[in-house]
Amino acid sequence: MTDEIWKRDEVDSPCVKLCAIHPETRLCVGCYRSIDEITAWSRMTPDARHAVMAELPARAALLQKRRGGRAARLSR
Numbered sequence: 001m002t003d004e005i006w007k008r009d010e011v012d013s014p015c016v017k018l019c020a021i022h023p024e025t026r027l028c029v030g031c032y033r034s035i036d037e038i039t040a041w042s043r044m045t046p047d048a049r050h051a052v053m054a055e056l057p058a059r060a061a062l063l064q065k066r067r068g069g070r071a072a073r074l075s076r
Contacts, residue, residue: 010046010049011046011049011050011053013031013041014031014032014033014053014056015030015031015038016030016031017030018030018031019031021035022063025059025062025063027059027062027063029063031056032056032059032060032062032063033052033056037052
């Protein structure tokens, strides 16, 4: 018996199991997808998945900025 019947030619999900939505960007802090993209992922075509995957590296920069930390709280 071979495992070939279980192999699928799909774009893997970028999920890293760190699921939390950033309140300002509305993107997941783990995979950088929007809620709509996450919920539609299983129904997306391979081309649509590739398009989302291509955008994810640019979205990472949206979540990398510091939010102020201790210095910002002290300056209030």
